[in-house]
Amino acid sequence: MKNILVPTDFSPAAHNAFEVALRLAQRTGGAVTLLHVEEHNDTPRFSSSGGRLGGVSLEDVFMLKLMQKIKHQMHELMAEAQQIAPEIPVTDLLRTSSLVNSVLEVVAERQIDLVVMGATEHSSWQHFFAGSNTEKLVRTAPCPVLTVKHPEMQFNVQHIVFPSDFSAEADRAVPDLQRIQAVFPEATLHLLQVVSDIDHYAAALDRIQAFAERHHLEHCEPEVIDAADVSVGIPLFAQQAHADLVVMPTHAHTGLAHYLHPNKAENVAMHAAPPVLTFRV
Numbered sequence: 001m002k003n004i005l006v007p008t009d010f011s012p013a014a015h016n017a018f019e020v021a022l023r024l025a026q027r028t029g030g031a032v033t034l035l036h037v038e039e040h041n042d043t044p045r046f047s048s049s050g051g052r053l054g055g056v057s058l059e060d061v062f063m064l065k066l067m068q069k070i071k072h073q074m075h076e077l078m079a080e081a082q083q084i085a086p087e088i089p090v091t092d093l094l095r096t097s098s099l100v101n102s103v104l105e106v107v108a109e110r111q112i113d114l115v116v117m118g119a120t121e122h123s124s125w126q127h128f129f130a131g132s133n134t135e136k137l138v139r140t141a142p143c144p145v146l147t148v149k150h151p152e153m154q155f156n157v158q159h160i161v162f163p164s165d166f167s168a169e170a171d172r173a174v175p176d177l178q179r180i181q182a183v184f185p186e187a188t189l190h191l192l193q194v195v196s197d198i199d200h201y202a203a204a205l206d207r208i209q210a211f212a213e214r215h216h217l218e219h220c221e222p223e224v225i226d227a228a229d230v231s232v233g234i235p236l237f238a239q240q241a242h243a244d245l246v247v248m249p250t251h252a253h254t255g256l257a258h259y260l261h262p263n264k265a266e267n268v269a270m271h272a273a274p275p276v277l278t279f280r281v
Contacts, residue, residue, distance in 0.1 A: 001024055001028050001030060001113050001114045001144070001179075001183060002025070002028045002029060002030030002031065002113055003030060003031060003033075003110065003111055003112050003113045003114070004021045004024060004025055004030055004031070004032045004033070004112070004113065004114045004115075004116060005032075005033050005035060005103065005106055005107065005110070005112045005114070005115045005116070006018050006021045006032060006033070006034050006035065006115075006116050006117075007035045007036075007037065007099060007102075007103055007115070007117060008034055008035065008036055008077070008118075009036065010036075010073050010077075011118065012118075013118030013119055013120055013148075013149070014118040015077075015118070016118050016148045016149070016150060016151050016152060017116045017117055017118035017146075017148045018032075018034070018077060018081075018116075018118075019084070019151070019152060019153055019155070020116055020146070020148050020152050020155045020275065021114075021116040022081055022084055022085045022088055022090075023085075023152075023153075023154065023155040024114070024116070024146075024155065024183070025085065025088045026085050026087070026088060027183055027184075028183060030088070030113075031088065031089040031090070031091070032081070032088060032089070032090045032091075033090075033091050033092075033093060033106065033110060033112070034074060034077060034078070034090065034091070034092045034093065035092075035093045035094075035095065035102065035103065035106055036070055036073075036074065036092075036093070036094050036095075037094075037095050037096070037097060037098070037099045037102045037103075038066070038067075038070070038094065038095070038096050039096070039097075039098065067094070070094060071094075074092040074094075075092075077090075077092075078090050078092060093106060099133050100133055100136045100137060100140070103115060103137060103141070104137075104140065104141065107141060107142060107143055108142075112143055113143055113144070114143055114144050114145075114146060115137065115141055115143060115144070115145045115146070116145075116146045116148060117134055117137065117145060117146070117147050117148065118148055118149075119134060119147050119148065119149050120149060134147065138250065138278050139250075141280075142280070143279075144176075144277055144278065144279035145277070145278050145279075146275055146276070146277045146278075147275060147276045147277075147278070148275045149273065149275070150273065152275060155244075155275075156244070157184040157187045157244040157245050158186065158187050158188065158244055159187060159188050159190060159241055159242060159243045159244050159245075160180065160181075160184065160187050160188070160189050160190065160243070160244065160245045160246075160247055161190045161192050161223075161234070161237060161238050161241060161243045161245070161246045161247065161274075162177055162189060162190065162191055162192065162247045163192045163193070163194065163230060163233075163234045163237075163246070163248065163268075164191070164192075164193065164211075164249075165193060165207075166191070166193060166204075166207040166208050166210070166211040167207070170211070170249075171211075171214070171215070172281045173249040173279075173281045174215045176249065176279050176281065177189075177217075177247060178215075178217075180245075180247055180277070181217075181218075181219070184245075185219075186219075187219065187244070187245075188219055188220070188221060189217065189219055189220040189221070190220070190221050190223045190237075190241055190243070191208045191211065191212060191217075191220050191221065191222050191223060192223045192224070192225065192233075192234065192237055193207065193208060193223070193224050193225075194224075194225055194226075194227050194229075194230045194232075194233030194234060194237075195224060195225070195226055195227075196226070196227070196228060196229075197226070198226045201224050201226070204224045205222050205224055208222035208223075208224070209222055223237065223241070225237045225240075230268075231268055234246065234248075234268050234272060235268060235272040235273070238272045238273065238274055239273060243272075243274045244274055244275070245274055245275050245276075245277060246268060246272050246274055246275070246276045246277065247276075247277050247279075248268050248276055248277065248278045248279075249278070249279055249280070249281045250278055250279070250280055250281070
């Protein structure tokens with residue numbers, strides 16, 4: 001998680017993501033790229049009378065002023081980064097395209113390890129943090145996506161929740177999970193299974209303990225919660241455990257669809273209060 005991308009529309013939600021990205025970069029010795037995306041309209045631009053204004057339309061003038069304002073806001077964020085984390089390199093990018101396409105292009109061009117997105121809990125994202133955009137990035141981004149909903153100035157992670165069914169196929173998520181533990185070695189890892197019937201509690205505990213032993217996981221606690229659906233049980237447990245981070249792998253394979261399907265991850269990312277990290281396995 002050294003090469004971190006933060007899409008920003010300069011909203012409070014985007015600022016929360018920026019602060020978390022800086023703290024992560026401090027832990028990993030990484031760098032942060034700020035990306036602002038301005039939707040671009042390729043249709044011809046004319047004055048209200050139907051003709052161009054001396055070769056320069058009012059929209060051209062507006063766009064020039066807008067670009068100047070955006071550049072100023074970017075520089076303000078970079079100056080703030082110098083105050084918070086002066087050792088972290090921060091660069092800025094401006095693209096005129098759709099948000100999702102721009103993020104995916106920058107991820108490929110700059111070999112991004114992590115995208116950190118700002119969001120609003122229990123409501124639709126504003127401007128380009130629309131739910132559909134975040135859902136598309138969770139589904140399509142080749143790198144992990146971290147969704148941040150609240151101010152996390154220090155991002156001092158003490159409790160990590162990892163939900164799974166802990167089947168043999170879930171073993172594929174372990175290397176990524178161990179990399180996250182390496183970033184936060186002091187944190188307790190809560191290995192969580194959501195069951196729809198309390199009678200399955202004992203069997204779930206056995207699976208969790210076997211999983212932890214199989215992979216020699218340290219600083220971990222087995223956890224089971226009774227809920228009708230994982231997208232309900234995970235946020236509920238995260239609240240009860242005062243979780244600082246939820247780690248949610250996504251996968252469309254049938255054996256893990258109950259836990260790892262992107263739709264489940266999107267629901268958790270939207271409804272869990274703490275930051276949610278989704279990654280593809």
